[in-house]
Amino acid sequence: DIQMTQSPSVLPASVGDTVNITCRASHHIATYLSWYQQTAGIAPKLLIYSASTLQSGVPSRFSGSASGTVFTLTISGLQPEDFAAYYCQQSYSTSLTFGGGTKVEI
Amino acid sequence: QITLKESGPTLAKPTQTLTLTCTFSGFSFSNNGVSVGWIRQPPGKALEWLALLYWDDDKRYSPSLTDRLTVTKDTSEDRVVLTLTNIDPADTGTYYCAHSDRRSFNWLDVFDVWGQGIKVTVSS
Numbered sequence: 001d002i003q004m005t006q007s008p009s010v011l012p013a014s015v016g017d018t019v020n021i022t023c024r025a026s027h028h029i030a031t032y033l034s035w036y037q038q039t040a041g042i043a044p045k046l047l048i049y050s051a052s053t054l055q056s057g058v059p060s061r062f063s064g065s066a067s068g069t070v071f072t073l074t075i076s077g078l079q080p081e082d083f084a085a086y087y088c089q090q091s092y093s094t095s096l097t098f099g100g101g102t103k104v105e106i
Numbered sequence: 107q108i109t110l111k112e113s114g115p116t117l118a119k120p121t122q123t124l125t126l127t128c129t130f131s132g133f134s135f136s137n138n139g140v141s142v143g144w145i146r147q148p149p150g151k152a153l154e155w156l157a158l159l160y161w162d163d164d165k166r167y168s169p170s171l172t173d174r175l176t177v178t179k180d181t182s183e184d185r186v187v188l189t190l191t192n193i194d195p196a197d198t199g200t201y202y203c204a205h206s207d208r209r210s211f212n213w214l215d216v217f218d219v220w221g222q223g224i225k226v227t228v229s230s
Binding site: 001032034036038043044045046049050053055087089091094095096097098099100101 | 143145152153154155158166168169202204211212214215216217218220221222223
């Protein structure tokens with residue numbers, strides 16, 4: 001299995017901040033990496049795929065990058081609706097895996 | 107517009123077999139690249155991928171659950187069925203089904219539309 005390790009697990013922040021969430025893969029996954037946002041009690045929403053491609057309709061303050069097996073989700077200028085949990089997911093392996101999640105909280 | 111909706115029991119007993127149905131609309135399972143996945147989330151915990159069923163009937167399962175999981179499709183009814191045998195309280199959580207289309211995402215398995223989820227509690 002490919003393990004996906006996210007950090008931090010909890011990220012205190014304020015409106016207007018720029019925050020970075022990291023996801024590290026245990027093996028090479030090229031750019032087969034997606035990011036999802038989950039607001040409490042609601043199904044996840046796709047934000048980014050292929051490590052850095054923004055899904056249609058997602059605000060441009062969200063961006064993704066990759067460096068080897070380390071992937072970063074950046075939110076530039078946090079908005080109140082961005083306080084949520086974020087998950088990475090690899091699809092390089094036939095066995096998909098999600099990261100442990102990062103909760104962005106006030 | 108693509109929609110998916112999960113249905114099934116919300117309360118089940120240990121050792122039983124859990125059967126969940128995902129009823130979808132807005133896409134055809136006969137299209138090359140299409141798949142439906144199942145993902146669950148224990149209360150307060152992270153997402154866990156369970157299974158993926160492809161347009162060509164190829165199936166993938168989580169290695170930790172492969173001996174307990176089965177996924178099948180009923181194309182005549184636009185449904186995908188997940189069965190989980192010998193359930194345990196650790197199987198409690200919200201179960202989601204989700205749509206994927208490799209043609210839209212550089213041939214990646216990416217979930218772009220999710221159902222609302224169904225909360226399942228396993229308890230005696």
